[in-house]
Amino acid sequence: MIIKPGLFTAPHSKPQTSCAKGASDTALRLMSEAVWWVNSIHPIDENRKSLANELDAACLFSSIAVNNSGKNYIKGERIMLVTSEKLLLDAQKGGYAVGAFNVENMEMVQAVVAAAEELRAPVIMQTTPSTVKYAGLDYYYANAKAAAEAASVPVAIHLDHGDSFALAMQALRSGYTSIMIDGSHSVFEENIAISKAVVDACAPSKIPVEAELGKVGGKEDDLDGGNGGYTDPAEAKEFVERTGVTSLAVEIGTAHGVYAGEPKLDVERLSEIRKVVDIPLVLHGASGLTDEAVQECIKRGICKVNFATELRIAYSDAVKKYLADAPETFDPKKYGAAGRESVKQLVMGRMKVCGCNGKA
Numbered sequence: 001m002i003i004k005p006g007l008f009t010a011p012h013s014k015p016q017t018s019c020a021k022g023a024s025d026t027a028l029r030l031m032s033e034a035v036w037w038v039n040s041i042h043p044i045d046e047n048r049k050s051l052a053n054e055l056d057a058a059c060l061f062s063s064i065a066v067n068n069s070g071k072n073y074i075k076g077e078r079i080m081l082v083t084s085e086k087l088l089l090d091a092q093k094g095g096y097a098v099g100a101f102n103v104e105n106m107e108m109v110q111a112v113v114a115a116a117e118e119l120r121a122p123v124i125m126q127t128t129p130s131t132v133k134y135a136g137l138d139y140y141y142a143n144a145k146a147a148a149e150a151a152s153v154p155v156a157i158h159l160d161h162g163d164s165f166a167l168a169m170q171a172l173r174s175g176y177t178s179i180m181i182d183g184s185h186s187v188f189e190e191n192i193a194i195s196k197a198v199v200d201a202c203a204p205s206k207i208p209v210e211a212e213l214g215k216v217g218g219k220e221d222d223l224d225g226g227n228g229g230y231t232d233p234a235e236a237k238e239f240v241e242r243t244g245v246t247s248l249a250v251e252i253g254t255a256h257g258v259y260a261g262e263p264k265l266d267v268e269r270l271s272e273i274r275k276v277v278d279i280p281l282v283l284h285g286a287s288g289l290t291d292e293a294v295q296e297c298i299k300r301g302i303c304k305v306n307f308a309t310e311l312r313i314a315y316s317d318a319v320k321k322y323l324a325d326a327p328e329t330f331d332p333k334k335y336g337a338a339g340r341e342s343v344k345q346l347v348m349g350r351m352k353v354c355g356c357n358g359k360a
């Protein structure tokens with residue numbers, strides 16, 4: 001059995017454990033109960049912390065036990081890695097969106113969390129399958145976990161565009177606190193089948209699942225959405241009812257990657273979808289949209305906005321500039337810091353557009 005440290009649930013919130021490690025359900029349930037029991041009777045104090053440390057060791061056997069609801073996270077404690085579900089529901093209630101930023105390396109993880117801390121914003125970091133292929137889920141999870149534990153704002157780590165049931169399950173096992181399964185390239189019934197399968201598998205661990213209906217166009221990594229295909233509101237309603245997904249990515253005219261021309265957004269379609277679907281809606285392909293366009297979408301029901309391409313550009317441009325100015329540089333920390341600062345500034349700007357600053 002592969003053993004991996006777990007995360008703590010907040011006091012007074014009963015944890016669920018994933019049983020992806022092959023341990024028996026009963027053992028996991030008992031461990032989960034034990035963590036909950038200790039947290040319940042010992043409020044947040046030194047006593048609880050030391051018990052928590054002991055239980056951390058015990059949790060080696062209990063697979064992941066994340067702060068499932070995100071309800072009771074405690075500022076400054078080590079349980080800031082939360083699921084995306086409550087972050088998005090809060091955003092929906094508050095009329096803002098949570099920024100979801102694609103990270104490629106340690107510097108980008110640090111940049112995104114530093115931006116979130118500085119603006120007191122909840123934040124989602126995410127990785128695509130091609131990013132995952134580059135270094136493996138465990139590396140990105142470890143980065144996010146390290147950053148989240150040092151953070152005083154809630155942080156979620158999300159699988160972006162999970163392209164198979166297997167990858168979604170691997171992300172669940174690795175400790176990802178939010179998962180997207182993208183069956184949008186398949187026909188409607190197949191998309192429902194795979195999305196529902198992932199929802200069912202994630203349900204015991206209370207890990208939220210985002211799916212996509214309609215196809216966001218454009219190219220990003222090995223993802224090719226072609227010219228895209230707009231989301232049909234009636235289909236969206238049926239899709240959500242039949243799959244039980246907790247958030248839905250919709251296609252209203254955005255594209256992944258770098259835009260060739262000025263995108264034409266069908267915001268009326270977004271409002272139509274909002275009327276019949278009550279879960280948080282997600283906007284992909286927002287890199288390159290004007291601030292006004294993003295805010296119009298948020299007004300009409302978008303609760304999560306993905307930013308990927310522009311972070312890569314910000315990082316790479318800063319590194320290129322650093323090396324052009326100082327070609328004798330051989331220390332990766334030097335240009336890494338330049339890239340990190342550039343990404344942080346960009347992310348802070350995007351968070352303000354989303355209106356999530358001050359919400360953590």
Ligand SMILES: [Zn+2]
Binds near residue numbers: 216256
């Ligand atoms: Zn996307």
